[in-house]
Amino acid sequence: MGQMNRRTVRDLRRGNRSTLLRQLYFRGPVSRQELGTLTGLSSGSVSNVVGELLADELVEEAGSVESDGGRPRTLLRVAPGGGHLIGVDVGETHVRVELFDLSLTELARWEHPLTPGGLERDPEPVVGHILTGLDAVVDKSGASPDAVIGVGVGVPGVVEQGDEILVHGPTAGRDAVPLERLLRTGTDLPLFIDNGATAQGQAEMWFGAGRGADNAVIALIGSGVGAAIVTAGVPYRGATSSAGEWGHTVVQVGGRACRCGAVGCLEAYVGAQAVLDRYGHGARGAGAGGADGAGGADGAGEGGLDGVGEDQQAAFAAIVGAAGSEARAREVLEEAAAYLGAGIADLINLFNPERIILGGWAGLLLGGRVLPRIRAATASYALRRPYAQTEIGLAELGPDAVALGAATLPLAHFLATGGSR
Numbered sequence: 001m002g003q004m005n006r007r008t009v010r011d012l013r014r015g016n017r018s019t020l021l022r023q024l025y026f027r028g029p030v031s032r033q034e035l036g037t038l039t040g041l042s043s044g045s046v047s048n049v050v051g052e053l054l055a056d057e058l059v060e061e062a063g064s065v066e067s068d069g070g071r072p073r074t075l076l077r078v079a080p081g082g083g084h085l086i087g088v089d090v091g092e093t094h095v096r097v098e099l100f101d102l103s104l105t106e107l108a109r110w111e112h113p114l115t116p117g118g119l120e121r122d123p124e125p126v127v128g129h130i131l132t133g134l135d136a137v138v139d140k141s142g143a144s145p146d147a148v149i150g151v152g153v154g155v156p157g158v159v160e161q162g163d164e165i166l167v168h169g170p171t172a173g174r175d176a177v178p179l180e181r182l183l184r185t186g187t188d189l190p191l192f193i194d195n196g197a198t199a200q201g202q203a204e205m206w207f208g209a210g211r212g213a214d215n216a217v218i219a220l221i222g223s224g225v226g227a228a229i230v231t232a233g234v235p236y237r238g239a240t241s242s243a244g245e246w247g248h249t250v251v252q253v254g255g256r257a258c259r260c261g262a263v264g265c266l267e268a269y270v271g272a273q274a275v276l277d278r279y280g281h282g283a284r285g286a287g288a289g290g291a292d293g294a295g296g297a298d299g300a301g302e303g304g305l306d307g308v309g310e311d312q313q314a315a316f317a318a319i320v321g322a323a324g325s326e327a328r329a330r331e332v333l334e335e336a337a338a339y340l341g342a343g344i345a346d347l348i349n350l351f352n353p354e355r356i357i358l359g360g361w362a363g364l365l366l367g368g369r370v371l372p373r374i375r376a377a378t379a380s381y382a383l384r385r386p387y388a389q390t391e392i393g394l395a396e397l398g399p400d401a402v403a404l405g406a407a408t409l410p411l412a413h414f415l416a417t418g419g420s421r
Helices: 002-027 032-039 043-055 123-141 179-183 196-207 272-286 309-322 327-351 361-381 384-388 402-416
Strands: 059-065 073-078 084-090 094-101 106-113 148-155 158-160 166-168 191-195 216-221 225-231 355-359 391-394
Touching: 002 032, 002 043, 002 073, 002 402, 032 043, 032 073, 043 059, 084 123, 084 196, 084 402, 094 123, 094 402, 106 123, 123 148, 123 179, 148 179, 148 196, 148 402, 158 191, 179 191, 191 196, 191 402, 196 216, 196 225, 196 355, 196 402, 216 327, 216 361, 225 327, 272 309, 272 327, 272 361, 309 327, 309 361, 327 355, 327 361, 327 384, 355 361, 361 391
Parallel strands: 084 148, 148 191, 216 355, 355 391
Antiparallel strands: 059 073, 084 094, 094 106, 158 166, 216 225
């Protein structure tokens, strides 16, 4: 019985630490008095827990403010140097590793190109790149490995969270990659692995366009197409963590072939490569030279444009840039906007979100050019009332925010456990 009581007291203390640490992180700088109001904790509990957090160097003083008729009130905030977070973006065409302080200010970055589908087809080299990147950012930043709270890894595909974390790829290739086990051969740092869209979605909800919303969908378009679905402030994962594969919902029965092996998937109409292929096919058939800069990415064989990494992004950006003056580019983007609107309408009809946030490097380029057309297409397919209650806008954290999102995975654990290492 005594042991049970001790556990209860310890859990209560950790819960109080977590409550205060979260308020300091998201609302700070704030005073001790404000913390009591925000958390409902007694002044004694606030004082005790703040004292612990100050002693642990997780919290620091951040100036003071005048109070009504009394002494100035000291402001407190989470100490940026109280620890470090690492975010890893395992993309379709690169591995990017970034090290942040607790304020999520980037301190170091390392990147290595990949061939598309590398994690699925041959995971060992990808694991080697991740491990190299971890060492590189720690060395470059001068951070102590002991100060690294954890490593978040964002990957494409379904991440099965069980006794062993397994990554199931969205396209044909090796399935059930035991990524955590493979990474454990080269690092002892705490690991948190999740779908990249889900991780980026969490970052947008905390720091970007999702702030203040409880129900939102972060729709991400790049080489692939995915979504992070947030309901009541919590990512929706489904029965086996495969929710969010929005790019593989069907928008055309018997339609274009998708790289997942099915036909008619949304990704086959609005994904970056699909738009490049569509533009190249039409331009070649019409005898046109193509958008300036896009033709240089041609390498997929007859009837298509191909590109990976920076080449793909440059070619896509060229098409978007040409849409103002070149009819074929405008036609292709209008078609993509129509299909994207239909896909967003499905999200609205299914999940009734407050906001749809369009992101990813290709999504931001598309949205920057044809967002009014996307909204109009969505309105024509969505149910009228839920559409009227949904805001459709662009992500705020930029086109390459997966590593930042991945860093929020260990950050979330850190806050939930009251600053536990």
